[in-house]
Amino acid sequence: xxPSPLTDFSRLCVHTITTKPWVIEEAMDRYAAAxxxxxxxxxxxxxxxxxxxxxxxxxxxxLEIVSLCRGGFFPSDSDAGxxxxxxxxxxxxxxxxxxGAPMIVLVCGAVPGQPLEDSRKQIADGIAAVVPLAEExxxxxxxxxxxxxxxxxxxxxxxxxxxNEVCDRLDHPLVGIxxxxxxxxxxxxxxxxxxxxxEKDRLFAFHVCDWKTPTSDFLNDxxxxxxxxxxxxxxxxxxxxxxFSGFNEVEIFSDRWWAQDQDHFLTxxxxxxxxxx
Amino acid sequence: xxPSPLTDFSRLCVHTITTKPWVIEEAMDRYAAAxxxxxxxxxxxxxxxxxxxxxxxxxxxxLEIVSLCRGGFFPSDSDAGxxxxxxxxxxxxxxxxxxGAPMIVLVCGAVPGQPLEDSRKQIADGIAAVVPLAEExxxxxxxxxxxxxxxxxxxxxxxxxxxNEVCDRLDHPLVGIxxxxxxxxxxxxxxxxxxxxxEKDRLFAFHVCDWKTPTSDFLNDxxxxxxxxxxxxxxxxxxxxxxFSGFNEVEIFSDRWWAQDQDHFLTxxxxxxxxxx
Numbered sequence: 001x002x003p004s005p006l007t008d009f010s011r012l013c014v015h016t017i018t019t020k021p022w023v024i025e026e027a028m029d030r031y032a033a034a035x036x037x038x039x040x041x042x043x044x045x046x047x048x049x050x051x052x053x054x055x056x057x058x059x060x061x062x063l064e065i066v067s068l069c070r071g072g073f074f075p076s077d078s079d080a081g082x083x084x085x086x087x088x089x090x091x092x093x094x095x096x097x098x099x100g101a102p103m104i105v106l107v108c109g110a111v112p113g114q115p116l117e118d119s120r121k122q123i124a125d126g127i128a129a130v131v132p133l134a135e136e137x138x139x140x141x142x143x144x145x146x147x148x149x150x151x152x153x154x155x156x157x158x159x160x161x162x163x164n165e166v167c168d169r170l171d172h173p174l175v176g177i178x179x180x181x182x183x184x185x186x187x188x189x190x191x192x193x194x195x196x197x198x199e200k201d202r203l204f205a206f207h208v209c210d211w212k213t214p215t216s217d218f219l220n221d222x223x224x225x226x227x228x229x230x231x232x233x234x235x236x237x238x239x240x241x242x243x244f245s246g247f248n249e250v251e252i253f254s255d256r257w258w259a260q261d262q263d264h265f266l267t268x269x270x271x272x273x274x275x276x277x
Numbered sequence: 278x279x280p281s282p283l284t285d286f287s288r289l290c291v292h293t294i295t296t297k298p299w300v301i302e303e304a305m306d307r308y309a310a311a312x313x314x315x316x317x318x319x320x321x322x323x324x325x326x327x328x329x330x331x332x333x334x335x336x337x338x339x340l341e342i343v344s345l346c347r348g349g350f351f352p353s354d355s356d357a358g359x360x361x362x363x364x365x366x367x368x369x370x371x372x373x374x375x376x377g378a379p380m381i382v383l384v385c386g387a388v389p390g391q392p393l394e395d396s397r398k399q400i401a402d403g404i405a406a407v408v409p410l411a412e413e414x415x416x417x418x419x420x421x422x423x424x425x426x427x428x429x430x431x432x433x434x435x436x437x438x439x440x441n442e443v444c445d446r447l448d449h450p451l452v453g454i455x456x457x458x459x460x461x462x463x464x465x466x467x468x469x470x471x472x473x474x475x476e477k478d479r480l481f482a483f484h485v486c487d488w489k490t491p492t493s494d495f496l497n498d499x500x501x502x503x504x505x506x507x508x509x510x511x512x513x514x515x516x517x518x519x520x521f522s523g524f525n526e527v528e529i530f531s532d533r534w535w536a537q538d539q540d541h542f543l544t545x546x547x548x549x550x551x552x553x554x
Contacts, residue, residue, distance in 0.1 A: 147426065148425045152492075165465075188394075218491070218493075
């Protein structure tokens with residue numbers, strides 16, 4: 001399945017963590033100079049900054065703020081932990097509102113040894129607890145299913161089916177899904193689950209990178225699009241057939257790329273975007 | 278869900294790779310001295326040996342030969358590669374017959390960038406091609422679904438559902454499934470799929486180890502039972518409820534444990550087996 005080729009960068013969004021060496025001011029200038037259309041801001045990039053003022057600067061550079069990354073990490077083995085997670089997610093919603101981000105990506109969390117179904121229940125309860133504030137500010141909450149290799153301590157939601165199940169439980173128009181090819185490409189149920197996600201109007205975000213062979217690190221060895229085995233155009237075709245028309249967000253954690261000149265990396269991202277997405 | 282506690286080692290099987298520093302002669306003496314009930318022999322341990330004579334030695338030490346590990350790796354992007362894989366699997370069947378192993382574990386294979394459904398078709402075709410020889414020798418073939426983090430180059434079969442689907446296609450009493458907790462523990466569909474596997478009389482093997490947090494290596498950082506987050510007794514309860522009454526096979530790849538004294542490791546395996554399986 002082939003989607004329409006990408007011919008410009010209007011739907012290219014870059015996550016600030018992709019160019020980790022750049023602080024937010026540097027990232028916004030470089031992205032804007034490179035004609036990148038959108039930016040997803042990681043919360044660490046707002047530390048010591050006024051989110052409202054950063055939001056104004058991003059908009060003045062014609063960068064669309066796609067989302068704030070990330071909320072989540074709801075599960076805990078203590079009541080205090082559960083309450084703290086809810087408060088932190090409320091803080092994220094206020095930050096997103098100040099920044100002018102319409103969406104927060106949720107890496108939902110897990111507690112090693114705690115049954116995954118218990119964690120999913122805590123995740124659903126946690127999201128339900130913050131939905132009223134999200135409503136107040138009109139912020140969408142996108143559950144990102146994480147690869148099963150993160151089921152121990154990062155997310156108890158490891159498939160689109162599982163994310164859809166939690167969304168069904170919550171049944172709220174502000175609660176949807178962020179689909180990242182890195183986490184879901186292997187799923188034998190991928191096509192059906194993307195279709196279902198679209199039918200339910202909850203496909204909120206689409207993230208791209210690649211899976212290298214071999215991969216040497218569980219977190220920070222993602223590939224640039226084209227460096228690995230993921231059929232990114234095939235998955236983009238599925239999400240677009242499911243009605244998605246938002247940004248293609250480049251989210252790459254890579255010690256290898258972070259060690260290189262980031263202007264060069266951004267050039268390579270743009271090339272790979274046109275050739276392999 | 279709690280299974281009956283394990284109180285002896287009659288159903289404990291150890292894979293030769295678990296105690297990698299020991300050659301087959303050393304492994305068989307140490308396992309027998311430790312009252313281990315069964316052994317799964319990795320093919321590398323037979324290099325330069327006569328499998329028939331090794332089989333006799335194992336039986337003379339009252340070690341039940343549980344399986345030969347491993348066949349598989351069927352997918353290829355060339356006809357020559359596909360044919361070579363089939364020949365290698367036939368060789369494995371002859372080795373199993375000579376050794377006296379009633380079963381071969383299949384790590385089914387994948388080719389980076391080749392669609393996983395194409396690889397699964399090649400796997401099904403490859404197994405079908407070797408089934409006649411397996412029938413001749415009465416050798417069971419156990420498809421082991423591998424964790425999705427191995428979907429790039431080790432196995433296109435990454436869930437029990439996917440393994441069941443390939444078994445359904447082949448529909449042969451000698452073709453079944455090896456369920457390894459390391460690969461399947463995260464699966465939200467685990468309980469149903471184990472039940473289905475049992476109902477279809479194809480739950481051939483059960484492998485145990487643990488998932489450590491953090492895990493530092495994609496291959497060789499498995500945990501001893503109890504060192505990680507997997508609810509091994511819970512999964513054993515599921516497989517036993519599904520009718521499985523075979524060996525609990527300890528299959529641990531661990532640079533950390535291999536660097537220690539292997540007699541000490543075997544003692545720790547026995548402790549962990551009683552306490553955490």
